[in-house]
Amino acid sequence: MVQTASVQKKIRRTPSTITFNIIAYTFVLLLSIVCVFPLVLIVSGSFTQNSILVREGYRLVPAAFSTDAYAELFKYPEGIIRAYGSTILCTIIGTALGLFVMSMTGYVLQRKDFLYRNRVSFLIYFTTIFGGGMVPWYILLSQYLHLNNSYVARVFPLLMTPFLIILMRTFISSSCPAAVIESAKIDGAGDFKIFISIVLPIIGPGLATVGLFLALAYWNEWYLTSLFITDREMYSLQYYLYDMLNSSRFAQEMGMYLGDRELPSESIKMAMVVVVTGPIIFLYPFVQKYFVAGIAIGSVKG
Amino acid sequence: MKKRMVCLLLAAVMCLSLLTACGGNGSSGSSSKAESSKSGSSESGEDSGEASAGETGGTVDLSKKSHLIMWSPGTPSRDHNRIVEKLSALTERDLNADLEWNRFVDTAKLNLLLSSGEPIDLIYTANYQNYAVYAAKDAFRPLDEFLPGVSPALDEYVSDEMWDAARVNGTIYMVPCMWPEWVPYGFLWREDLRKKYNLPEITDDISTIEAYMEGIKQNEPDMQVTGEVVSTYGSIGSHFTTWEFLDRKYKWADFRVPYGLYIDYQDPTKVIDWWETEEFAEDMKMFKRWADAGYWSRSSLANTESKQNAFEAGKIACDLAFNSPSGYANLVSRVAASHPDWELGWQPHYRVKNLATPNHATQNGMSIPNSANEPERGVLLLEKLVLDEEYFRLSQYGEEGVDYNISDEGYYEAIGDSTTAGFPREAGSLWSTRNTEFMLYPEATAKILSELNAEFETYTYPNIWTGFAEDTTPYQSEKAALANVITEYLPPIQAGLVDDVDAAIAEFLEKAKVAGLDKIREEYKKQWLAYVEEHNIQPVTVK
Numbered sequence: 001m002v003q004t005a006s007v008q009k010k011i012r013r014t015p016s017t018i019t020f021n022i023i024a025y026t027f028v029l030l031l032s033i034v035c036v037f038p039l040v041l042i043v044s045g046s047f048t049q050n051s052i053l054v055r056e057g058y059r060l061v062p063a064a065f066s067t068d069a070y071a072e073l074f075k076y077p078e079g080i081i082r083a084y085g086s087t088i089l090c091t092i093i094g095t096a097l098g099l100f101v102m103s104m105t106g107y108v109l110q111r112k113d114f115l116y117r118n119r120v121s122f123l124i125y126f127t128t129i130f131g132g133g134m135v136p137w138y139i140l141l142s143q144y145l146h147l148n149n150s151y152v153a154r155v156f157p158l159l160m161t162p163f164l165i166i167l168m169r170t171f172i173s174s175s176c177p178a179a180v181i182e183s184a185k186i187d188g189a190g191d192f193k194i195f196i197s198i199v200l201p202i203i204g205p206g207l208a209t210v211g212l213f214l215a216l217a218y219w220n221e222w223y224l225t226s227l228f229i230t231d232r233e234m235y236s237l238q239y240y241l242y243d244m245l246n247s248s249r250f251a252q253e254m255g256m257y258l259g260d261r262e263l264p265s266e267s268i269k270m271a272m273v274v275v276v277t278g279p280i281i282f283l284y285p286f287v288q289k290y291f292v293a294g295i296a297i298g299s300v301k302g
Numbered sequence: 303m304k305k306r307m308v309c310l311l312l313a314a315v316m317c318l319s320l321l322t323a324c325g326g327n328g329s330s331g332s333s334s335k336a337e338s339s340k341s342g343s344s345e346s347g348e349d350s351g352e353a354s355a356g357e358t359g360g361t362v363d364l365s366k367k368s369h370l371i372m373w374s375p376g377t378p379s380r381d382h383n384r385i386v387e388k389l390s391a392l393t394e395r396d397l398n399a400d401l402e403w404n405r406f407v408d409t410a411k412l413n414l415l416l417s418s419g420e421p422i423d424l425i426y427t428a429n430y431q432n433y434a435v436y437a438a439k440d441a442f443r444p445l446d447e448f449l450p451g452v453s454p455a456l457d458e459y460v461s462d463e464m465w466d467a468a469r470v471n472g473t474i475y476m477v478p479c480m481w482p483e484w485v486p487y488g489f490l491w492r493e494d495l496r497k498k499y500n501l502p503e504i505t506d507d508i509s510t511i512e513a514y515m516e517g518i519k520q521n522e523p524d525m526q527v528t529g530e531v532v533s534t535y536g537s538i539g540s541h542f543t544t545w546e547f548l549d550r551k552y553k554w555a556d557f558r559v560p561y562g563l564y565i566d567y568q569d570p571t572k573v574i575d576w577w578e579t580e581e582f583a584e585d586m587k588m589f590k591r592w593a594d595a596g597y598w599s600r601s602s603l604a605n606t607e608s609k610q611n612a613f614e615a616g617k618i619a620c621d622l623a624f625n626s627p628s629g630y631a632n633l634v635s636r637v638a639a640s641h642p643d644w645e646l647g648w649q650p651h652y653r654v655k656n657l658a659t660p661n662h663a664t665q666n667g668m669s670i671p672n673s674a675n676e677p678e679r680g681v682l683l684l685e686k687l688v689l690d691e692e693y694f695r696l697s698q699y700g701e702e703g704v705d706y707n708i709s710d711e712g713y714y715e716a717i718g719d720s721t722t723a724g725f726p727r728e729a730g731s732l733w734s735t736r737n738t739e740f741m742l743y744p745e746a747t748a749k750i751l752s753e754l755n756a757e758f759e760t761y762t763y764p765n766i767w768t769g770f771a772e773d774t775t776p777y778q779s780e781k782a783a784l785a786n787v788i789t790e791y792l793p794p795i796q797a798g799l800v801d802d803v804d805a806a807i808a809e810f811l812e813k814a815k816v817a818g819l820d821k822i823r824e825e826y827k828k829q830w831l832a833y834v835e836e837h838n839i840q841p842v843t844v845k
Contacts, residue, residue: 054607054615076380139418226411230404232378246407247377265611 046070046270053266069271073244080275082233083240086151088279090236091218094155098214099207101159106168107199112178121169128162138227153228154236158217164210171206172199208290212283219280241272362452362678368399370679372424373415375431376731378405381724385700392693396686397679405731416441419673423680426734427476429664434771437475442669443677445474452678453685466837467663467769476667477684481736482660484758487546488650490613490624490633494643495522504647506654508551508588511620515597518619527597529618531605532793537774537781539788542603542796544589546623550651551585553844555767556659561784561822562814567657569841570766570834573827577811586795586803593798602797614640624648627754631747650754657844658758662768666734687735694740697732700725706742714742763842770833776825780818787813 041058048059049066056063074080105124109117131137147153176199184194200207222238229235235243245268370393382405390401406412409431415422416436427433427442436442450457456477464478491504491514501517502510515527530543538560549557555565562577576582592598599605610629612618614637624630630648637644652658670680686693699706699714705725707715716723723729727744743751774781791810800806811819833839 051615054611055617079380135414135417138414142418142420226407227414230378232380232382243377243407247379265608 042270042273046267046274048267050265050267066267069267072268073241073271073275079232080237080240083235083237084279086154086234087219087221087237090151090154090221091215094158094218095211095215097155098159098161098164099211102161102165102168102210103172103200103203103207104195105160105165106172107195109165109169110173111181121166124160124162124165142228148228149231149234150228151234154221154224155218157224158214158221161214161217164213168203168206168210171209172203175206176202205290208287212287215283216280237276241276245269245272362682364398364679366398368397368676368679369402370397370399370423370676370683371402371404371421372680372683373404373406373422374426374731374734375407375412376405376729377407379723379725379729381700381705382729385696385725385730388701389693389696392686392696393683397682399676399679401683403730416671416673421673421675422671423674423676424683425669425671426732427667427669428734429662429768433476433664433667433669434470437470437473437669438771438773441671442475443672443674445477445670448670448677449474449477449681452681455689456681456685459689463764464663468667470771476664476669477681477688477734478663479666479734479736481666481738481741483665484652484658484660484755484762485626486650486652486658486758487549487623487625488630488648488653489547489550489620489622490630490646490648491620493645493647495619496647497645504649512592515592515620516595519596522619525616526599526612526618528620528622529605529607529609529612530598530602530622530797531607531609532603532797537785539785540793541788542793543609543623544796544798547651548585549623550649550654553655553657556765559767561819561826563823563826565767565830567659567763567766567842568844570839571831571841573830575823577807577814583804583807586798586807589796590798590800590803598797600799603793603799616641623651627751628747630754631750634750635746650758652758652761655844656761658762659765660758660762662765664769666736668734684735687732688737691740694735694737695742697730697735698728698740699742700729708742709745711745712742713745713748716744761845763844766834766839769837770830772826773829777818777822780822783817784814784819784822787817 040060044060044062045053045058046069047065047067048062049064050068052064108114109121109124111117114120141147141153141157147156180198180202181194184198189197220238221236222242225234225236225239226242229239232243382403386401386403389403393399393401406415412431414420415425427436460478460480464480465474468474468476468478489504489511491511495501495518496504496514499517499521501514504510504514518525518527532540533543534540535558538558546557552564553567555567555570559565562575562582564574564576564579566572566574593600593602609618609621609624610633613621614633624633627650630646634646637646650658668684670677674680687697688694695702700723702708704717705723706717706727709715714727716727727742787810791806791813794800795803795806795810
């Protein structure tokens, strides 16, 4: 222990390491500033008085502090809370279901003893290149499966994403050697037992990656809502906000009478971004440790 | 061997996917279905026509309970469902059918609805929503024979001229709105600033506007004079909004006549290649002069801020082309609250050229899609919405006593803060069922609106251009190519952000000709002249 510490000290002292560290830290610092800067601008913009924002533009610190935009957003909390609830629910259910279905598919597709695995893989891959187009897809979902105004329409279409399945298959085949599965089989484990007790724990990082992708897709989902949901109470959060913005813009353009007050047109957009990114941004720290684990496993194996 | 199999399979699936894609997009499936439903229900229409019923619905058999589906544009307001429930109670009483009222926000959704054959009994449609295109593609039910049998009242209510104007290839597919509306652009300025710096009064003379802008430039260093932007005009490419300002100068059929053509209002058979004229170059040079004087910013072409927002925030001092009398009336009442010291002025372009043209018949209307399950009741619902005061008030303004009140003077009064209302005035976006007889206006805007409309009434002439249904199939690809050229080369010229105006116009025209401008113009002129002849549009003299 002592020895390694002294070795580290020695390494740290060499001028090239110091230079490297300075450059690396400066670079990373600059990079994180570049990443954080827009976020700060957005948050400050959301707290700026709208007229000042329009006239003087964005600043790091609000020129005139105001919470009008948030007041406008949350004027009718039931609506936005309901949208939050439905989006959170769809995200959780969709991600859980999707992970389950896709990891099973990925697992089966990488099993060497599955006879038709290449053909099935090809069929899945094929859909990423060719499709029937939007209108047939819409007709199928709305007129044959009758998914109009149903939460299923917001969850179902994203469940089997070909790209994620392929990702999963590659991940399982590279991190879960066939020998391990075989030995489990010899010990008398059934297929489900193998999948649940052996494969799932090993592919944790893969699940985290795919899960994050999926959760983001569900969180950001507005397109399916715009196509299949007409009932306001079933809107997803993104579409609810989009709709809010749209209706005020629509009213303005059509010369509709809106009363004597001007709407916080610019700052409200920024407030929406804050409201929408708020919860999902907390997902990253939780998932991050799996990313780190994934990278570490890879490095150990070389 | 295996590889060959895979190749074969691939080819087979590709063919299959191609076929299905064509079927879906070409809507051949839905049109054949529509075909059969058309013949089916027109028979039933005739049958029930012979059997005389009498009361509501006249000749339509309403004995079976049914479900009506209506779509209108826009987004549902907070209390949309409450209003639909009330309306549904009315339709259940009168038409023995409950009502489902949905909204579409964008044209993509509309396209999906109409091409997927979704059952819809009544839908909003308009020229700017591609009414003519959908009608020509058989998305809507022809009304010439069908409507009078179902609803004689509607047939009578809409004037013959309006019915005629709604024809596409000789057939009526829409029930046009009878409410006359003028939506001109106009020059909007700050009268208080004009007085403050003692600038000349704004008159028909363009030099007074120039003097105003120069005065602002000199005296208000923190203000931008105007905030013109690049705006997209459907499929004809993007233009700089100074273009709309020129509407005050020309007595053309419409400034939106595409492809740089100029159709003279006073003699519709006269079609001029406007981009090539000396006047066009002069206009562009005027804009260059203004741009050089710094009336709009050098980065205007990338500006995305709405002019109205900038104006209300006091960032810009005028708007060369502010749209619509109702927009102005609302702006005045809003500004009165946020900046009581301001005074506004608006000069509609119509006033300058002494020529007003109301919206065309097809600007707002309702159609019965061919995919309707209950086309007869769809028509009856429309009759109710337009001609029955109870339906009209409920669908346009909400519930009396909950959403609005009628003042003693007969004005519309929103209940509570009008921005918090669950169903604000005309929140249903049913502009197509507006009926002059039943309409209510808020007091704040009513005066300005009625004054302006009364003024337009004195020099109004029929709209001859927007009812023209252009058939773009002969030059579809050229049109797309030209739109790209326009978007790339024209806005800098219109914004005066080029060094040499003449050279820039020459370059633009050269590129446009390569894209196929001549072919498009030739075909467009041919179609236009045929339209003029068919509708017997006569030359007029505008005083």
